[in-house]
Amino acid sequence: MPSRSLSSSSVRAIAHGGPDAQASLLPPQKEDDSIAAIDTQMLLVADLEDEYWHAHFFQEPYYVAGRSYDQYRPAYKLGWKSALQHPDANFGDLVKQLEVRWPHQRTTSLLPWREVHVAVRDGWRHAAVQMRDVQQHAPTLMRGHEVAGVIDPLHHACLGLADDLQRMRCIPMSDFAKQVIERHIHMLQRMANGLQSLTPAVAQSPVSPWHKRLRFHWLKLKSNLSEWVPAQVLEMCEFREKNLLSAYQRALRKHLALEAKAVLQSHVKQLQSHVEKLHCVRQSMVR
Numbered sequence: 001m002p003s004r005s006l007s008s009s010s011v012r013a014i015a016h017g018g019p020d021a022q023a024s025l026l027p028p029q030k031e032d033d034s035i036a037a038i039d040t041q042m043l044l045v046a047d048l049e050d051e052y053w054h055a056h057f058f059q060e061p062y063y064v065a066g067r068s069y070d071q072y073r074p075a076y077k078l079g080w081k082s083a084l085q086h087p088d089a090n091f092g093d094l095v096k097q098l099e100v101r102w103p104h105q106r107t108t109s110l111l112p113w114r115e116v117h118v119a120v121r122d123g124w125r126h127a128a129v130q131m132r133d134v135q136q137h138a139p140t141l142m143r144g145h146e147v148a149g150v151i152d153p154l155h156h157a158c159l160g161l162a163d164d165l166q167r168m169r170c171i172p173m174s175d176f177a178k179q180v181i182e183r184h185i186h187m188l189q190r191m192a193n194g195l196q197s198l199t200p201a202v203a204q205s206p207v208s209p210w211h212k213r214l215r216f217h218w219l220k221l222k223s224n225l226s227e228w229v230p231a232q233v234l235e236m237c238e239f240r241e242k243n244l245l246s247a248y249q250r251a252l253r254k255h256l257a258l259e260a261k262a263v264l265q266s267h268v269k270q271l272q273s274h275v276e277k278l279h280c281v282r283q284s285m286v287r
Contacts, residue, residue: 053073054073147256154267157240162189181234187274248271
């Protein structure tokens with residue numbers, strides 16, 4: 001899924017039930033279009049709802065032993081998408097429309113409507129509860145300068161590691177290793193740009209203590225750069241990105257606006273994927 005941030009109008013729509021949150025149901029033939037065709041706010045809710053139901057679907061009374069999550073996932077998705085499109089409606093008001101829509105929405109599911117309609121209802125109800133929570137917590141969201149204090153160290157860390165990897169390209173290595181490093185540099189630069197869009201003044205903020213310590217550690221290590229081998233470069237990259245991932249996860253526990261949380265969650269997924277791949281590549285090089 002492409003990385004996108006929530007628009008300010010979408011955030012307001014989520015918190016206050018404004019017009020952006022009340023789009024009409026898509027016609028059946030367009031049901032398979034991107035979630036973004038409805039509203040970018042769906043991207044964040046999609047991740048949260050999908051993670052929740054993936055962890056809980058087998059605990060529901062309608063679950064049949066042996067059935068995979070793919071059999072129920074489209075039903076939950078139909079429910080939460082419809083709840084966001086119609087925040088002021090009742091499930092019963094649209095249940096007939098949803099039943100008609102199911103054959104076009106079922107994708108990976110082989111189940112008929114009679115076996116999934118309760119899952120659709122549950123998806124609707126759970127998403128509605130999450131939206132009410134957003135409304136209740138909206139007044140406690142962090143202020144601008146507080147958000148900058150959370151985003152600032154992440155921004156510095158992304159740029160710092162990207163710059164260090166640029167310098168490490170002087171070490172003799174295979175074309176494949178160079179491509180791996182390039183991918184990580186580009187990812188980190190994109191992430192830094194995404195963070196910059198959240199708080200435009202972030203680049204002028206002072207470097208945070210935890211990033212200063214990490215930077216100092218790295219400056220000591222690279223004093224013997226001429227003696228490094230490619231596997232060490234990848235090991236350093238993996239170590240630094242794991243630290244960055246932990247910092248992102250701590251930041252997500254703060255009371256950030258949905259727009260900022262969406263960007264951070266997208267970055268977390270990218271980091272997790274790149275760290276896992278990097279670990280496999282590094283292990284293959286040292287065998």
